[in-house]
Amino acid sequence: MQSAFNITVAEPCHEDWNKMSPVEQGRFCGSCQKNVIDFTTKSDEEIIAFFNNYNSSSCGRFADEQLNRPIQSIELKPASRFIKYAASLLMPAAVFSVKASAQTKSPASNDTIEAVQFDPSTLVTVGTFMTSPAVKGQLVEGKVIDAVTKEPLAGVSVTVKGTGIGVVTAEDGSFKVAVTSHKDVLQYSYIGYETAAIKLSKSSIKNAVVLKMKQAPMLMGEVIVTGYATRKGKVAYTTSVKKTTYTFWNRIKDTLLPVPVQIYPNPVAASGTVQLTFPDVKPGAYQIRVLNNNGQLFYSFQKQISGKNETEQIHLSKQMAAGIYVVQVTDEKNKMIQNSKLIIQ
Numbered sequence: 241m242q243s244a245f246n247i248t249v250a251e252p253c254h255e256d257w258n259k260m261s262p263v264e265q266g267r268f269c270g271s272c273q274k275n276v277i278d279f280t281t282k283s284d285e286e287i288i289a290f291f292n293n294y295n296s297s298s299c300g301r302f303a304d305e306q307l308n309r310p311i312q313s314i315e316l317k318p319a320s321r322f323i324k325y326a327a328s329l330l331m332p333a334a335v336f337s338v339k340a341s342a343q344t345k346s347p348a349s350n351d352t353i354e355a356v357q358f359d360p361s362t363l364v365t366v367g368t369f370m371t372s373p374a375v376k377g378q379l380v381e382g383k384v385i386d387a388v389t390k391e392p393l394a395g396v397s398v399t400v401k402g403t404g405i406g407v408v409t410a411e412d413g414s415f416k417v418a419v420t421s422h423k424d425v426l427q428y429s430y431i432g433y434e435t436a437a438i439k440l441s442k443s444s445i446k447n448a449v450v451l452k453m454k455q456a457p458m459l460m461g462e463v464i465v466t467g468y469a470t471r472k473g474k475v476a477y478t479t480s481v482k483k484t485t486y487t488f489w490n491r492i493k494d495t496l497l498p499v500p501v502q503i504y505p506n507p508v509a510a511s512g513t514v515q516l517t518f519p520d521v522k523p524g525a526y527q528i529r530v531l532n533n534n535g536q537l538f539y540s541f542q543k544q545i546s547g548k549n550e551t552e553q554i555h556l557s558k559q560m561a562a563g564i565y566v567v568q569v570t571d572e573k574n575k576m577i578q579n580s581k582l583i584i585q
Contacts, residue, residue: 245291247307249300252541257301266301274299284311304537378420380440382449383413384428393430393453394533395566397579401425401437407535408566415535419445429576432456500577501569507583510562514582516552518545526577529568530554538565560584 253272260267266278276299279287288311384396392413399406400419409415417426422442426449429435433453440449502517516528523546530539538560543552565582 245311247287247300247302247311249302249307253299254541269299272299276301279303279306287311304540378418378422378445379416380419380426380445380449381414381416382426382451384409384415384430384451384453385413387452387454393433395564395581396428396430396433396451396453397566397568397576398426398428398451399576401427402574406529406568408531408533410533417535426451427576428453429579431579431581435576499580501567501580503567503580503582506581507585508556510556510560510584511558512556512584514554514556516543516554516567518543518548518550518552520548521545521577522571523547525572527568527570527574528552529570530582531566531568532560533564533566556584 253269253276255269255271257267257276260269260276262268263275266276268274269276277290278301279290280301280303282290287306382398384393384398385391386393392409392411394409394411394413396409396413396415397406398409398415398417400417401424403420405418407415407417419426419440422440422445425437425439427435427437428451430453432455434456436451436453438449438451500518500521502519504515504517505512506514508514518526524544526543526545528539528541528543529537531537538557539554543550562584565584567578567580567582568576569578571577
C-alpha cells in the first residue's frame, strides 16, 4: 500500500446507519448486502494499517474531513544529540521531584475519566470507497476582481478544470487552490458575471494570479408586442399592437431569473433544514456541494434526477456558523449548473 493516498466515495449511500445491524467492524447494510466499516473514529495511522491488510471490496463510513485529502502517517524524527544531552541533565531533577512527591500522600481524587465519543453531528459519508495515490500539488494563490470597477468579488467559484478541486473566494476576493500541474486550467464563475477560464503557467504559479471578471450583458432595447387575429363566425377581430421601450440601467438580479435549483428557505436559521427543488432539469446525476467563503466543504453528495420537481433536504450541521455559504450544483460532465448563495442566520 502507498505511504500516502486519498479516499473517495463516488456515490454516497443514503441508507440509515442506525437501522443497520451491528457487526465486528461496523454495521451490515441489508440494502446492498455488505459490511459497512466505520472509519469515523480511526486515526490516519489506523486507516493506513487497515488498508495494508485489506484487499476486499466493501463500504465504509467516513467523517467528512477524512475524504479527499492525503492520508499519511506522521514521521517522528530521532532526537538530536543536543536534546539527548539536555534530557540527561534534567533526569536527576525529575527523579528527585518524583521521590519528593511520593513522600506526601495526596487525597484520593474523585475525578472521573470520560470516554471520548464520536459527535453525531459531525458530517459523515457512507458508501463504496476507493483509494488513489496522493498527488503532491502546488498551491496557486490569487484574487478575483471586477474587470471595470476593480473591486474584489467574494463568493466566486474557482475550480480546476477536469477535477473535483475547487474553492470559493473570501470577502477580499482572495483564494488558494491546489493544482497538480502548471498547465492546469482554472475556471471561475459567479452569478451576474460571464464564466471564464485561464490557463496557468510557471510564472502564474510563482506569482499571485489576478482574475478579472466581466459583468454579463445588461438587457436594454426596444420591445415590440405584436397583435394577433382571432375569428368568430364571419367576423375577424384583431387585437391592438403595443410598442413599448424598456431600458434597464441596473443589473438584473439573479432572483428574477429562472434557476435550475430552488433553495428554500433562504436565509435559513442555524441548524435548520434547507430544501432543494429541481423544477426543470434534465434527468441524470448531479453533484451538490455546500461550501463556506473560505472554500471549506461541508456537504458533497450526488443526486439522481429522473423527473421534474424532485426535492432534496439538507439538514444543516451545528458546525455551520452564521454567515454566507455557497451551494454548487454540477452535472455529470462537471459543468456548473448553478452557483447560489445560502445565508445562515
